[in-house]
Amino acid sequence: MHGEYKVPGGKLVVVDVDVEGEGEDAALANVVVSGDFFLEPAEAILEIRGALDGLPAATSVGALTMAVTNAMGADAVMVGFSAESVAIAVRRALGHATSWGDHKFDVIHDEPREPNLQMALDEVLSQGVAAGTRPPTLRIWEWERNAVVIGSFQSVRNEIDLEGAAKHDVTVVRRVSGGGAMFIQPGNTITYSISVPSSLVEGLTFEQSYAFLDDWVLGALREVGIEATYVPLNDIASPSGKIAGAAQKRYAAGAVLHHVTMAYDIDANAMLEVLRIGREKMSDKGTKSANKRVDPLRSQTGMTREAIIDAFLAHFASRYATVQSAVTDAELVEAERLTEEKFGTPEWLALVP
Incomplete structure (x- = not known):
């Protein structure tokens, strides 16, 4: 599944994700986050992906945002996007939102x-x-x-x-x-x-x-x-x-x-x-x-x-x-x-x- 969110005044966040399982057992898998944003250190993108993999597919924007924020650590710098914009792109990919x-x-x-x-x-x-x-x-x-x-x-x-x-x-x-x-x-x-x-x-x-x-x-x-x-x-x-x-x-x-x-x-x-x-x-x-x-x-x-x-x-x-x-x-x-x-x-x- 593919979802995009253009941050107003900022950058484009793209999420590609699979869903494994059905019903209450459905979970995010093979999450890929991309876009024209800036992120330091670059390796933090892997932390974002790891934080999202395995989460229930029904996870709310708020909970997705918290998972990304916790995984990033205090030293990571996000420019043109945010943990919340990643969460929104995930929800769009899952069909809960339209563009x-x-x-x-x-x-x-x-x-x-x-x-x-x-x-x-x-x-x-x-x-x-x-x-x-x-x-x-x-x-x-x-x-x-x-x-x-x-x-x-x-x-x-x-x-x-x-x-x-x-x-x-x-x-x-x-x-x-x-x-x-x-x-x-x-x-x-x-x-x-x-x-x-x-x-x-x-x-x-x-x-x-x-x-x-x-x-x-x-x-x-x-x-x-x-x-x-x-x-x-x-x-x-x-x-x-x-x-x-x-x-x-x-x-x-x-x-x-x-x-x-x-x-x-x-x-x-x-x-x-x-x-x-x-x-x-x-x-x-x-x-x-x-x-x-x-x-x-x-x-x-x-x-x-x-x-x-x-x-x-x-x-x-x-x-x-x-x-x-x-x-x-x-x-x-x-x-x-x-x-x-x-x-x-x-x-x-x-x-x-």
Whole structure:
């Protein structure tokens, strides 16, 4: 069996392994670990292999990581990879996880839709991926109106100045994922969602999965001239400051929803009148002014929003197998039902008053 794991910002780890025995007696055998990483002393690779040979095939990522760590010793130096990345590659080899190359992605550049319907579509598409009725999907959003999207656990009254929202004709909605509030203006943000099977992030912590699912867009940003980096837990930044925030929802049915909003040309004054940004949060971000918290893509690239989106889609297609797609009529009907029964209701918005 063969498994690969590309460490975000690091190197490729490859594991080839046999499984001997069946059921509870199944064990790893003939393990070979390879890749373009660096390891000193070189002989430590043999210690890694020896630590994995004979372990039960059902061994968890955590236990595999501990076995590799204990075998390496304190003097070994791993560059571009880690004991945990070896463990993840083992799990991928055993078929407990999938890789980007195992999937063909539907790509949707959607039409403008009202905010609550956007929230519902994210849920419908992700549940479709979990059920196997839809392939993994990348969806670029278009917004029909101004909006603030708050995290599933945020308080409306703590986050939103309702008078400011009314003044700027902003619709406030609540999404299914955690994280912070996102200020949206049509044409001034780039928002996308990736809905994937849980197998793609199997064995990854939440923090690792954020970096893993954001890796492609970091490459796309670099192609348009932005030296973007992942900032734990859920931000994407450049040397000039934060440019995007991500949020994630893991569905028990077997899918992960990962969505990102990037600032293209945000009206910071309007944002300040709508969002209540606490001093503690500002201090945590290391900034003195909310106007400087989000650095627009427009100022760093000089490109139109449409050109940036085209570049993103081209980069995604250069890395993974894709097919152009659209929201189906059935999915739209289901999203409209969810909007009426859940996302568009006062009860959902006031889930945390």
